[in-house]
Amino acid sequence: MTVNSLEALDRMHWVHPVANWAGHEKRGVTILKSARGAFITDADGHELIDGFAGLWCVNVGYGHDSIVEVAAAQMRELPYATGYFGFGSEPAIRLATKLAEITPGDLNHIYFSLGGSDAVDSALRLIRYYYNVTGRPAKKQIISLERGYHGSSSTGAGVTALPAFHANFDLPAEGQHYIASPYPYRNPAGSDDAAVIAASVATLRAKVEELGADTVAAFFCEPVQGSGGVVVPPKGWLKAMRDAAAELDILFVADEVITGFGRTGPMFACEAEGVVPDMMSMAKGLTSGYAPLGALAIGEKVYRAIADNAPAGGPIGHGYTYSGHPVSAAVALEVLRLYDEGGILANGQRVGAYFEERLATLADHPLVGEVRARGLLAGVEIVADKVTKEKFSRAAKLSDHLFARGYANGVIFRAFADDIIGLAPPLCCSESEIDLIIARLRQTLDDMLALPEVKAELKLVELA
Numbered sequence: 001m002t003v004n005s006l007e008a009l010d011r012m013h014w015v016h017p018v019a020n021w022a023g024h025e026k027r028g029v030t031i032l033k034s035a036r037g038a039f040i041t042d043a044d045g046h047e048l049i050d051g052f053a054g055l056w057c058v059n060v061g062y063g064h065d066s067i068v069e070v071a072a073a074q075m076r077e078l079p080y081a082t083g084y085f086g087f088g089s090e091p092a093i094r095l096a097t098k099l100a101e102i103t104p105g106d107l108n109h110i111y112f113s114l115g116g117s118d119a120v121d122s123a124l125r126l127i128r129y130y131y132n133v134t135g136r137p138a139k140k141q142i143i144s145l146e147r148g149y150h151g152s153s154s155t156g157a158g159v160t161a162l163p164a165f166h167a168n169f170d171l172p173a174e175g176q177h178y179i180a181s182p183y184p185y186r187n188p189a190g191s192d193d194a195a196v197i198a199a200s201v202a203t204l205r206a207k208v209e210e211l212g213a214d215t216v217a218a219f220f221c222e223p224v225q226g227s228g229g230v231v232v233p234p235k236g237w238l239k240a241m242r243d244a245a246a247e248l249d250i251l252f253v254a255d256e257v258i259t260g261f262g263r264t265g266p267m268f269a270c271e272a273e274g275v276v277p278d279m280m281s282m283a284k285g286l287t288s289g290y291a292p293l294g295a296l297a298i299g300e301k302v303y304r305a306i307a308d309n310a311p312a313g314g315p316i317g318h319g320y321t322y323s324g325h326p327v328s329a330a331v332a333l334e335v336l337r338l339y340d341e342g343g344i345l346a347n348g349q350r351v352g353a354y355f356e357e358r359l360a361t362l363a364d365h366p367l368v369g370e371v372r373a374r375g376l377l378a379g380v381e382i383v384a385d386k387v388t389k390e391k392f393s394r395a396a397k398l399s400d401h402l403f404a405r406g407y408a409n410g411v412i413f414r415a416f417a418d419d420i421i422g423l424a425p426p427l428c429c430s431e432s433e434i435d436l437i438i439a440r441l442r443q444t445l446d447d448m449l450a451l452p453e454v455k456a457e458l459k460l461v462e463l464a
Contacts, residue, residue, distance in 0.1 A: 003031060003043045003044070006029070006031055006043075007028045007031070010028070010029040010031075011024075011025050011028060011029075014029070016029075017152075018152070018164070030042060030407075031043035035050070035062035036061075036062050037061045037062060037428060037433075038050055038062075038426045038428065038429050038433050039062075040062070040412065046410070047410065048407065048410045048412050049410060049411050049433060049436055049437055049440065050062075050425070050426065051412055051413045051423050051425050051437045052412050052413050052422065052423065052424050053424045053425060053426045054289045055284070055289070056226060056258045056263070056285075056424045057283075057284035057285060057288060057289035058288050058289045058426055059261055059262060059263065059284075059285040059288045059339075059344070059426060059427045059428075060288040060335055060339070060342070060426065060428055061288075061344075061426040061427075061428035062426075064334075064338065066334055067288075067331055067334050067335065067338075068290075070330050070331060070333070070334040071290070071291065071331050073330075074091060074326055074327045074330040074331075075327055078326050079326070079327060080325065080326065080327075081324075081326050083112070083319070083323045083324040088324065089324065089326040090326075091326045091327075091329035091330040091333060092112065092324035092325075092326060092329040094329070094333060095110075095112075095324075095329040095333055095336075096110040096112075096324075098333065098336055099295060099297060100297075102267055102268075102336075103280060104271055104274075104275065104276045104277075104280075105276030105299070106276065106299050106300040106301075107276070107277070107279075107280055107297035107298065107299050108297075108299075108300060108303070109297070109298040109299075109300075109303040110296070110297055111126075111295065111296045111298065111318075112293065112320075112323045112324040112325075113283070113293075113294035113295065113320060113323065114292045114293065114294055114322055114325075114328075115283045115293070115294040116150075116151050116255075116257035116281060116282075116294050117150075117151030117152055117153045117156055117294075118151070118153060118294060118320065119281040119282065119283055119294035119295060119296045120150045120151045120156040120159065120220075120255065120257075120281050120296075121151065121153040121154075121155055121156045122296045122318060123253055123279050123281060123296050124142065124155050124156065124159070125155075125318050126279075126296075126298070126302070126306065126318065127217050127218050127253075128217070129310075129316065130302050130305055130306055131217055133305070133306060133309040133310055134305050134309055136214075138214055138215050139214065139215060139216060139217040139250075140175050140215060141175050141177060141211050141215050141216045141217055142159055142175060142177065142216075142217055142218055142219075142220065143177050143178070143179060143204065143207055143208070143216060143218070143220070143250075144159045144160075144161055144176075144177075144179075144220040144221065145161060145178065145179060145180070145181050145182075145220075145221050145222075145225065146178045146179065146180055146181045146228075147161060147162065147183065147225050147228025148160060148161045148162075148178075148181070148221065148222060148225055148228055149161075149162060149165075149222070149225070149226055149227035149228055149255075150220055150222075150255055150281075151257075152165055155173070157169065157171055158172040158173045158176040159176055159220055161178045162227060164417075177207060177211065179200070179203045179207050180199075180200070181225060181228065181231055182196050182197075182199075182200050182231065182233040182234070182237055183231045184196050184231075184232075184233070184372075185369070185370045185372070185381060185389070193234035193235070193236065193237075196233070196234050196237065197234055197236055197240045200233075200237060200240070200241060201240050201241065201244045204219065204241065204244050204245070204248070205244060205248065208248050208250065213249065216248070216250045217250060217251060218245075218250055218251035218252070218253055218278075219245045219250055219251070219252055219253070220253045220255060221238075221241060221253075221254065221255065222254075222255045222256075222257075222258065222259060223238050223254060223256065223264065223269035223270060224259050224264060224269060224374055226257075226258040226259070226422070227258075227416075227422075229381070229416055229418060229420040229422070230372060230373075230377060230378060230379025230420065230422050230423075231372075231379070232372040232373065232374050232377075232379070235272070235273065238254075238269070238270065238272075238273045238275050239273040239274065239275050242275045242276075251278040251279065251302065252277045252278050252279075253277060253278065253279045253280070253281070254269075254270050254275065254277035254279075254280045254281075255280075255281050256268050256269060256270065256280055256281060256282050257281055257283045257284055257294070258284060258377070258424075259377065260282045260283075260284070260285055260286070261282070261285030261286060261335075261339065262285065262339060262345045262348045262349070262375070262376075262427050263285060263348075263375060263376060263377050263424065264352075264374045264375040264376075264377055265348070265349050265352055265374070265375040267339070267345065268280070268282075269374075276299070277299070278299045278302055279296060279297065279298055279299065280296070281294065281295075281296050281297075282294065282296075282297065283295070285335075286332050286335070287328060287331045287332045287335055288335045290335065291325075291327060291328040292328060293325070293328035293329070293331070339427075344428055345427065347427060347428060348375065348376055349375070351376070351427070351429050351430070351431060351434060352375035352376045352427075354431050354434055355375075355376055355378070355425065355434050356375075356378075358434055358435065358438045359371050359373050359378055359380070359423070359438065360373075361438070362438070362441065362442060362445070365445050365446075366386070366449065366458065366460055367382050367383070367445050367448060367449070367454075367458070368380055368381070368382065368383075368386075368445070369382065369383035369389055373423075376423075376424060376425050376426075376429075377423070377424050378424075379420050379421065379422055379423070380421040380423070380441075381420050381421075382398060382402070382419040382421065382445075382448075384457045384458055384459060385458075385459040386459075387459075388459075390459075391418065391419060392419055392453075392454070392457050393457060396453040396454065396457060398419045398448070398453075398454070399415040399416060399417055399418075399419055400415070401454075402415040402419075402421065402444060403415035405444045405447045406440070406441070406444045409443050409444050409447070410440055411436075411437055411440035411441060411444065413441065421441070423437070423441075425437060
């Protein structure tokens, strides 16, 4: 089948996620053909370095034959096994055990989903169940962060706090509330770490007091905000928020869908601050995108309360057909082996430090307001005025230009609508591949300077 015929079929039939449908019909699809390591080749033969690991997920890189072999072997032996009726499979049991071992603290109980959205949705359902069976049915209010992303399920999209996921979907729903993102670059409290942390804690306390402590169920947050523009909180922020949640008697849910599995350095970002959440969602790097799988790790307090207080003999009515799918579980076990025995986690930690150093060299560019990173997760914020931090107008359509020029220059990154570049290179990258990402990104930024709409709005800073 030719590229042109595939493009026509795509326009007619595939509804793409988070796309403008009419706009996609006009633009057409970019068909990706093959991949190896950190590189992708499209159907026209154009090779690109993937600075975004697919969708923050291909942590181990593309083309690991051992993962393919494990998946094929599992398909031949047992391609499907339900988790209903007391059934199970060896890969799912082994994976649940492995995740219980490597997740922080007493997160010893694993519920499997197909991705991050339904892992978050599972958390929301089980939180409601937990409070109902423990005699606190009034605790229904959920608090999350502005700019936070917690999936696009019918419920989770309301805990997400990004306008595109709310507009015309009748969200947020009742009981879904937000507090300000820490966002040091644009925080009214200033960029001082202690001030940012204190402001966030105070805001959480004030929101709980406003809603009533006996009505608030949980606080959700990402250790580093991903789809909200890669907002990196100060070190110590996560622990301070976890401690505040405990004092306020609300559950603390860490969304590690993006930050988990070495993306920020340690296996999980919570580890860096010794944080043990009550629940933790994960996906993406769990299988490195080779198969769909997510998981919700549940702490002992929540699990035991539900198990011991649920109606005797009756089922807890939450389940998915593909929960604990044996092929996905087998893939995840091999991916976890590669992180450890294959040295990919250690490589990510080493190269992540180098990536932070190299990325910082972009701060001198006329378009760059801030560079922020933690490990192999980074954001580059583009501004029209480096002094006032003023953004370009929406009319400039800078994010569209950035992505198009980046693609032409052979690098894939996320170009957020508010002119923030998101980066999440595979953990398998070498230092030379990091250099290539940075070089192609700088070339892309330089290309932006030639655009008339950028020239019209850019305010250059005079160097002393």
